[in-house]
Amino acid sequence: MSAGDRARDVLSRLVDASATERIFISLASLVLAIAVGTVLILIAGRMTTCTAQSAVYYLNVGFCYDPVLVFDRLFLGALGDPFRGGWSPDGQFSIAMRETTLLIFTGLSVAIAFRAGIFNIGTQGQMIVGGLATALVTLWVSPFFSGTLGLLVLVPFGLFVGALFGGLYGVIPGLLKAYAEANEVITTIMLNFIAGGVTLYLVSDVFKDPNSPANQTIPLPDYAQFPAVLFGSRQDFSLYALLFGVAMLFVLYYVLEHTSFGYDVRTSGLQPEAAEYGGVNAAKTIVSSFGLSGALGGIAGALYVTMVIGKFQSGVPAYGFDGITVSILAGNNPLGVGFAALLFGVLKSGTTVVQFATDVPPQLVGVLRGLIILFVAMPEFFRLIGRRFLPEEDNSRAVATDGGLTGGDDE
Secondary structure (H helix, E strand, O other): OOHHHHHHHHHHHHHHHOHHHHHHHHHHHHHHHHHHHHHHHHHHHHHOOOOOOOOOOOOOOEOOOOOHHHHHHHHHHHHOOOOOOOOOOOOOOHHHHHHHHHHHHHHHHHHHHHHHHOOOHHHHHHHHHHHHHHHHHHHHHHHHHHHHHHHHHHHHHHHHHHHHHHHHHHOOOOOOOOHHHOOHHHHHHHHHEEEEHHHHHHHHHHHHOOOOOOEEEEOOOOOHHOOOOOOOHHHHHOOHHHHHHHHHHHHHHHHHHHHHHHHHHHHHHHOOHHHHOOOHHHHHHHHHHHHHHHHHHHHHHEEEEHHHOOOEEOOOOOHHHHHHHHHHHHHHHHHHHHHHHHHHHHHHHHHHHHHHHHOOOHHHHHHHHHHHHHHHHHHOOOOOOHHHHOHHHHOOOOOOOEEEEEEEOOO
């Protein structure tokens, strides 16, 4: 057997791997990433000058950086040291959960599009548009409500507004692809820049808070923001928002796997020509998939406004782009998005802890974080490649952009 045949055989086996096998592959990839990261930390520790008292010793060799401490802070420190006494949900744990919540929605946004065989690189722009719309419309209607009634009305209303405007912004590249055959990668990237530029102008001029030097809107009233439960009000996180995100994981999984719309999305991602021959309206599926994808990105923007900062401010973090990696890591499976978002949330929170608790340079911490993401995501990345490029007879059971097999034996 030639090297090419062996590579194709390995790729074919990876494509056909069951859910359980993929979990073990991901765990093995995580362990391998930690092992490689340990070597990098030790090498960097040998290249750095430190005192004998601050050095750590392995096999009678001194190192300035301790890999055990680094990974302890990266993972356990990110969760607020749950195995130590006096643990509190406030602090780093709430930061990890906040990042997880936002990444659930941006990851779902990308996953829905990928399942339909389209590449939505515009979740960031849809998040920005949804966030600004949520802030402005909620501020407009907030004088008509107050207290508990305002909380019950304005928080769901803000999410609806974010979903509506994010969805409408997502429909634009969908229409361009469906009826003008425009490349969605190019159009969504361009729309990201348009969203950022237009919103910057609006919050720095038209809707700017006159009492703040920052480019931002007037802050939302407290009753228009997500309430804190179990977590301190300064943690910028709400348990209600996380529970809403978890519920959406199951809802979208059901929609994709057990509804006619989900069937249209999956078959379009598998074989667009065959799907059309079977009665699937390809153009309608593209537009609706982009609309749903944009709506999820808009909800992420609404959560950023109503849960994190309490207003819209220019310079929204790149949650939309992180959602691409979250989706790939999850195999574009809605349920997998939850676990992938949690991993990203922990790494984001832990990165800060490592920088404050150790002398490891921020650049090296960034390398470690990227290394973990790369190793864990690569198997799913190769599965996507295999589904697209393996011969049909090698790939007859695999769905092009989903997280499982069509034969029903993936669970």
